[in-house]
Amino acid sequence: MPALLPTDYYATVTWLGYVPCFPEDRKIETVAVSAMPLDFAGHAPDVHAGLTRASCSRVSQQHPRGTDIRNVRQLSILSAEELAVIAEKLDLPSIDPTWVGASIILSGIPDFTHVPPSSRLQAENGTTLVVDMENRPCHIVSRTIEADRPGHGKGFKTAANGRRGVTAWVERPGLLEIGTRLRLHIPDQRAWAP
Numbered sequence: 001m002p003a004l005l006p007t008d009y010y011a012t013v014t015w016l017g018y019v020p021c022f023p024e025d026r027k028i029e030t031v032a033v034s035a036m037p038l039d040f041a042g043h044a045p046d047v048h049a050g051l052t053r054a055s056c057s058r059v060s061q062q063h064p065r066g067t068d069i070r071n072v073r074q075l076s077i078l079s080a081e082e083l084a085v086i087a088e089k090l091d092l093p094s095i096d097p098t099w100v101g102a103s104i105i106l107s108g109i110p111d112f113t114h115v116p117p118s119s120r121l122q123a124e125n126g127t128t129l130v131v132d133m134e135n136r137p138c139h140i141v142s143r144t145i146e147a148d149r150p151g152h153g154k155g156f157k158t159a160a161n162g163r164r165g166v167t168a169w170v171e172r173p174g175l176l177e178i179g180t181r182l183r184l185h186i187p188d189q190r191a192w193a194p
Contacts, residue, residue, distance in 0.1 A: 002188065004120055009184040011112075011121065013176055014080050015097045015105035018046035028144045030098035036176045038127060042074030042169070043103065049074060058136070071169065072132040075103040077121070078165030079112035089159035090145070090152045099144045102165070104176065109184055113163055120171065120185040127174025129182075132167045 017032045031045075042049035053071040055063040063069055083095045083105065097105050109115065119131040137160040146153025 004118075004185045005188045007184045007186055009109050011106035011108040011182045011184065013104060013178055013180040013182065014107050015102065016176060016178060017097060017102055018043050019048065019101050020045060021047050023140055023144075026140060026143050027147055028099065028101045028140055030101055032098065034178050036103070037174075038129075038170045038176065039173045040170055042071070046074070046103065048076070048103075058133075072130075073167040074170060075129065075168045076101055076135055076165060077104045077106065077112075077129070077131075077168050078102050078135075079109065079163075080105050080107040081110070082112060082163040082165065086156070086159045086163055090155055092149060092152050095145075096148070099148065100141050100164075101138075106182065113165055115166065115184060116186050118187050121168070121182040122172075122185060123174060123176065123180050123182050125174050125180075126172055127176060127180075128170070128172035129168045130171045132169060134162075135164045135167050137161055137164050 015032065016034065016036045017030045019028060019030050023029065036043050041051050050071045052068050053073065055065055055067040055069050059069065078100060087093065087095045113134055115131055117131055117133050121129045137157040139157065142153045142156040145156055
């Protein structure tokens, strides 16, 4: 019996990029690309690529910082629609994807940040990404926006709360390009009700 159900929700990739190194001056640097070859470790040039990673604040209740753990944070995926809401709340015409350390910006799935963990985003060529969890707003993004648009970055964490997208990892390698269409598949289980 299938444990994942295909939905009628599709997203289109509108932007791709990678972060080549951790920010040394506490500002995110991101490189835009038109195509993203993915293997089981993610996108090779991205600082977040790898089969394992050092634990960080996201999992501080489970592992001491720096512990080697499975890397389920290979990619950062955000919604163009949610970025537009963040921009409006920050009184900006738009949010540059390079400010937020995005790997993928997609359009077409409502309330994207809250798709269930373990959902799949699958391209027609079979490339499949697994949603790990919601990506929390980050103070480094606030500083990056503030450096480029003084007076607008400080409100990012509040504006992006519940809208920062998700972290994800590669389940099936393949190529993503601008315009790639991804279908959302969700786990076939009821919500947790302890």
